[in-house]
Amino acid sequence: MQPLSIRLKGFRGIRDGLGRDELVLDLERIADGATLVAIVGANGRGKSTLMDSLQPYLVMPSRLPGTSIGGFSYYDHVYLPESEKELVWAHDDRCYRTHVVIRLGSRNLTEAYLFELNDGGAWRPVQLADGTRSDGKTKTYVQCLEAICGSAETFFASVFASQGKRQLHVYQNAEIKSLLADLLGQDDIVSQGERAAKVASLLKIGLSSIRTRQTDLDVELERVEQQCLGLPKAEERVKHCEGLRRQAQADQEAARTEHARLNALKDQSLGVALQRAQLHAEAQDIELESQRAFAVLDEQERDENARMARLDMRVAERLGKLTQQRSLLHERRNQLTDILSQDSRVQRALRRLPLAEHVLTIRRDRLLALRAQVQRLRACDAERMAAVQRLEGIEREAGKAALAAEDLSHRFGLTRQVPCTGSDLQGRCQLLKDARDAQALMPRSARDLSQLAQAKATTQQTIEALRVERETLQGVTLAEQWADWQVKLSDERVRRLSLLSARLNEMARARADLMKVEQDLHSLDIAQDSGRSEALPDEVQERHHGAQALARVMAARMERAAHDQTARQRIEAALQVLPDPFDDQVLATAHRAMLAAAQAMSTAEQAHVAAIRDVEALAALCRTKESLLQQRTALASKMAHVNSHLSAWNLLARCLSLDGVVALAIDDAGPALAGLTNDLLLACYGSRFTVAISTQVATAKGEQREGFEIIVHDSSSEESKPLAMMSGGERVWINEALVRAIALYLAHHTGRNHECLFTDEVDGPLDIHRKRMFMAMKREVLRLGGYAREYFVSQTPELASLADAVIDLDAMMALEQACVV
Secondary structure (H helix, E strand, C coil): CEEEEEEEECEHHHHHHHCCCEEEECHHHHCCCCCEEEEECCCCCCHHHHHHCCCCCCCCHHHCCCCCHHHCCHHHHECCCEEEEEEEEEECCEEEEEEEEEECCCCCEEEEEEEEECCCCCEEECECCCCCECCECHHHHHHHHHHHHCCHHHHHHHCEECCCCCCHHHCCHHHHHHHHHHHCCCHHHHHHHHHHHHHHHHHHHHHHHHHHHHHHHHHHHHHHHHHHHCCCCHHHHHHHHHHHHHHHHHHHHHHHHHHHHHHHHHHHCHHHHHHHHHHHHHHHHHHHHHHHHHHHHHHHHHHHHHHHHHHHHHHHHHHHHHHHHHHHHHHHHHHHHHHHCCHHHHHHHHHHHHHHHHHHHHHHHHHHHHHHHHHHHHHHHHHHHHHHHHHHHHHHHHHHHHHHHHHHHHHHHHHHCCCCCCCHHHHCCHHHHHHHHHHHHHHHHHHHHHHHHHHHHHHHHHHHHHHHHHHHCCCHHHHHHHHHHHHHHHHHHHHHHHHHHCCHHHHHHHHHHHHHHHHHHHHHHHHHHHHHHCCCHHHHHHHHHHHHHHHHHHHHHHHHHHHHHHHHHHHHHHHHCCCCCCCHHHHHHHHHHHHHHHHHHHHHHHHHHHHHHHHHHHHHHHHHHHHHHHHHHHHHHHHHHHHHHHHHHHHHHHHCCCCCHHHHHHHHHHHHHHHHHHHHHHHHHCCCEEEEEEEEEECCCCCEEEEEEEEEEECCCCEEEEHHHCCHHHHHHHHHHHHHHHHHHHHHHCCCCCCEEEEECCCCCCCHHHHHHHHHHHHHHHHHHCCCEEEEECCCHHHHHCCCEEEEHHHHHHHHHHHHC
């Protein structure tokens, strides 16, 4: 498979990297005559998106969410409502065109078409020999594509090395063997093994069904045996039930005769019963009329009692209002009494307030005087400190002046010691000149000393005077604090007395209110006492009318009771002269006896029928038991037959599985794959590493089991270890050599040659020296496999410079920006 041209529209990677909605590349023109074609560009430029799209399968291998190709979806990688991928590619001297349309919307939809260029130069949908035709459905597209190029798993494992692709040593045993089985053309064997496994699975299901049926038969047989045990001596029970039925029939005839005799006696007493019923009906009418009359009287009595209750409630409400008003007045009197209890304090405050204000004035004046003395004390301290500092300065200046005077005296004394005195040289003698200058300065130095001594004495006198003044003011600070506390105390007393004096008017109002409350209480007590002893006239009249109405109701009740008693006595006398009524209980007892006899007869007949039925059921159960035993024997024979076939099919499925014939085929191909890998390693990286492929791995117990392991022998250390134990860079070039060896094996032994290889940033972990070797291996693979070209993505400029052609996406981006400007 070799790409010829590509058009991508609406892919996020192209938009984000190149800033365009559509990318069109004529790969046939760009890669004309080139064997190595590099795709270069900055990170995020869209290199992997372009590389992933250079193959016709419906997947972007570097964007797979997991290890399964079936989990990929284009919808996360496109953004236009209708995005497209159009790839023209060649395979086995035929030209094909892949056209994928991805529609985004409320209902996502992907259409995939595969066209073939016929001899007339027209594109037509691909149609397989079995009639499968590419009609836009992804399922038919995948079927047609795999018929032409093989499975996607094989393609991406041997030809297309995507970014982040799993290395071969990471594959699980089943995964790598499935891949190698496809490479070695063992698909039919694997398919036959799967069919054998499916047959074995169906046999297991059938065997399980047989076992279930056998269990059901055992349960049914046990149930039949239990039912047979529940029907013992059925013939004897038939004879016993026949005797019981004849006895029940005789008892039923006797009960019917007695019941007929009692019915005749009842017919004779019907006339007396009618008269008795009339008297009872009259008695019921009297009772009903009496109940209605007493109900009317009860209603009248309830109405009168309710009216009296309402009268009592009005009286109680009137008295309650008086009580509530009295309670409020008492509460007000207590409040006023509490206020007037402060009257003596208010009067005392009025008397003491002028004196307290006078004391406050005196104490404030004294506090002001003491504060002035405190300020003077602080001023004395400050002046004394300044005088002390001034004295210290005078003493320092006096010391300096004394030293200067002593120096002048010493210099002046040199005039008598200089040998040039009186000679011709004295005019030029600098020492003599200095001595004479000192003589001129000595009077001034003496004056300075005298002035400093006088200033010192004056300052000392000032300090002494300030000390004496301070001693006189020694206790003024404490006196000022005491006076301040007394002022605050007096101020608080004046404030408290002023508040009490201000309540004088409140006391007057309280006395007036108290007098009014006392008058109201006196009036209320008189009214309440009279209300308790005497009722109001309307209340007295209403209570009298109610008592009369209750008396009338009581008289009517007594009169009605006497009338009802007379009527009852009359009816009772008439009933006593009638003969005794017919006893229906005797007839009912006879009827129940007749029904019981009929029930006993029915029970006896049912028992007889049930006994006959049990005899028949026992015979049927015996026949059923015999049938179940025959079925169980047949099922046991069938189970043995299925077990024998299941063992054979299990053995066949295991032999045709990945761990059977396929593993042997991999063992046969292992040396060839290892040889191709070692040839590539030797040609490009030297003879240090050699590879061996093993389908048997050792367990912890030292036993061999089916597996897959790539063993690498290091000639420099004379050690052999699994590929997974190698360093990251070593794993890269050994894994790539093995992958390319698989592609070479595929091309040489199966005739499936894709003519073009693809690699996306696989050289990342390699150092620069190994990267150059990696490029050499690419050319060696192309030479050995007869490949026409390899497209690769690399971030290493040196590797890109070794390519025969370059697809520079950065240059495309710059050109796009230049066109926009």
